[in-house]
Amino acid sequence: MPEQLLTIAIIMTKVITFTFLVVLPLVPLSVYFERRFSAIIQDRVGPNRVGIPLTLFGGKKDFHLFGLVQPIADGLKLFLKEDFTPEHVRKAFYWLAPALTVVPALITVCVVPFGPDVTLFGHTEKLVIADIDVGPLFIFAISSLTVYGITLAGWSSNSKFPFIGGVRSTAQMISYEICLGLSIIPVLLYYGELNLNTIVQEQADNGWLLLPFWSEGQLSLPSLQTALFLIPAFIAFLIFTVSIFAETNRMPFDLPECETELVGGYHTEYSSMKFAMFFMGEYAAMVIGSALIITLFLGGWSAGFGMDAWIANFSIGDFAIGGFIHMGIFLSKLLAFILFFILVRWTVPRFRYDQLMKLGWVIFFEAALINVFLAALIIAAPELTAIIIAVGAVLLIAVTAAVIWVAKVSEPKTKVLRA
C-alpha cells in the first residue's frame, strides 16, 4: 500500500511541477518576451518599468527588473476586471469554451519529455509525466480538441465577428491537422518509435535529426543514408513548423482572430478571466508546439556533440541530477524557439484566407505526402537493389511533376486588370 501511495505522490508531484510550475509560468514569460522583442524590432522600448515597487512601502528606490513583473500585473488586471456575459449568448457553451481551449493545451504537457532519468533517494524517475508509447499521436489527438473551444466560442457568442472567426478557425485547423500528421511520418519511420523519450535518447546518441554530426557519442560525419535523409527531414521540419504556426493561430495564420478585420475574432464577446483563458490556451499551445518541434527535430533535452553521456552520469553523492541539467537545456531550447515564434509573428505579413487554404491543401498536403514516400525510399534503400531504387526515384519524380502540373493547371487564370 505505501508503495502505491508513493507512486501516486510522485505522479502528483510531476503533474504539478511540470504543468503548473514549468509550462504555465512560461506563458506569461512568453507574453513578456513577445512584448519586449516586438518592441525592439520596432525601435521601441517595451514594458520595462513594472518591478518591485519598494517606494510604495517606504523604500528609497524601485527595482525595475527590466519589467519582468509586467505579466503578473497584466494577470492581476484581468482578474480584477468585470466578467461580463452579454445577454444574447448561449450561456452553457459560452462558459465551456474558454476551458476547452486551455485544458487540451495543458493535458498535452504530460507526454513532453523534459529530461532523462534522475535518481533521488535511491529512486529513479523519468522527467516526463506519462511515458507512453504513442507520444505524438496523443498530442495530436488532444490538441485538436482545442478547435472545439474556439468553434464553440464563435458560435455561442451569437454575434457576427466571433462567428466568422469560429468558422475560419475550424476550416484552418482541419486543413493543417492533415499536414501536421503527414509531415512527421518520415520522422516516425526513421526512428521506428512513437515514444518521445526514446526518440530523444536516440537523437542524443546518434545526432539530432537536423544535425546528425555524431554517432555513438563520438563526433563523426553522417553516413550516406543519414545525410540523404536530411532532405526529407528538412522538408518535414518546414511543413511541421508552419503547420504548428497555423495550429496555434499565430501570426501569419491568425485568421480566426485577425484584429484587423474581425475585431477580436472568436473572443470578441469575452472579457476578464475568460478572455485570459483563451490567451493562456493560445500561448500554452505555442509552448507545447515548440516543445514538440524541439523534441522531434532538434534533439529535445540532449545537449548534442557527444556531451550527453557525460551530463547523464553527472551526480552529486547518490543523487544523479544530470536529468535536471538536461531539463535546463530543454527549457533554454524551448525559450529560443519561442523567440523564433515571436520573430516570425513580427516579420511575416498575414495571408489572405484563400492563400491560407491553398497553402494548406494544394502545397503542404501534397508536399508532405510525397515526402513520406521519399523518406521511405531512402530508409529502405540499403535493402533494395539498384534497379528498384532507380524505378522508385523515377516514379517519385514523375508523381511530383504530375502534382505540380495539376496544381498549376487548376489554378484560376489571373484576369487582366483594366485602368
Place this chain on the structure above:
Amino acid sequence: MPTIKLTRPKLDIGEKIYFGALLKGFFLTMTHAIKTLRGKSAGAKSLASSGLGVTMQFPEQRWDDHMPEYYRGAPTLVTDEQGRERCVSCQLCEFICPPKAIKITPSEIPSDDKWAKVEKRPKEFDIDMTRCIYCGMCEEVCPEQAIYLRKDYLITGTSRAQMIHNKDKLYEIGGVRVGLVNKWNELK
C-alpha cells in the same frame, strides 16, 4: 483619355517560392532589433533616445530642450514690464473658447489707481484645464496681448478643483512678458 492595360507583374520562381523573402524579412527585423539594443536606430540621435530604440523615457528624460517655438502648452495671463496686468476683461477669449473653458468676472479699476484709464480688469479669471483643448484661440483673439500659451505641459491634479486655474495661478505660470505693445502708456 488613353486606355492603359495593366497586367500583374510576373513573379519569377524565387519570388514564388517565397522563402527568400522570408529570410530577407528575418534579416531586416533582426537588424532593427540589434540596432535598437545598441542604441543606433535611425533617428535615435536626433530624437534624443534613451539608448534603447528611438524612445525618450519620460520622467527621467524631458523633451523640454527639443520643444519647438510654436509649442502650445497651458494658457496663461501675463503682466508686462511695468507690472500692469494686461487683461482688460473684454471677455473675447471667453466667447471664442471652443470648449467654454474660460470664465471671467469683470471688475472696474478704481479711479485713484495709476491705470484708471484702462477702466476694467478681471476680478476673477478661471480656466478649467479639464476642458481646455490647447487650441490657442484665446491667444489669437486677445486684443491686449494678455493671454499666452506657455510651454507648460504637465498640468495635473488630484481633484477637479485643482484643475481649475484661477487668476493667481495663471499669473504665476505666465510671469512677466517683455516687448509687448504698451498702448495704455502716456504719450511722450
